[in-house]
Amino acid sequence: MPWWVTEQPVPPDAHCGDRHVHVDHQYVALVADPDEMIQEPEHPFRWVRPDELDGLAMFADTRLLAIGLFAIVPMLGAGDVDAVTVMRSLAGGGQS
Structure with missing residues (x-):
């Protein structure tokens, strides 16, 4: 499942000649051995490392x-926090 889904209104682009809503699905994965990721994805996406974020064209809030x-x-990898707590914290919602 996606870690989060964002919707952003965008101007016309190469895919759509009208203003539209761009929907991004962000996924999180922990990889034990990056060299083992050899299968081509079925859909276009890209895994990125933290040091690659500055070079990506993305919305400021997504960055x-x-x-x-x-x-x-x-x-997360150590199991020290759960996803709901993290998302509330990132969204500025605190804990309930």
């Missing part, structure tokens, strides 16, 4: 969420 997420990935 901020990605930076925050990369900061806590080690805790």
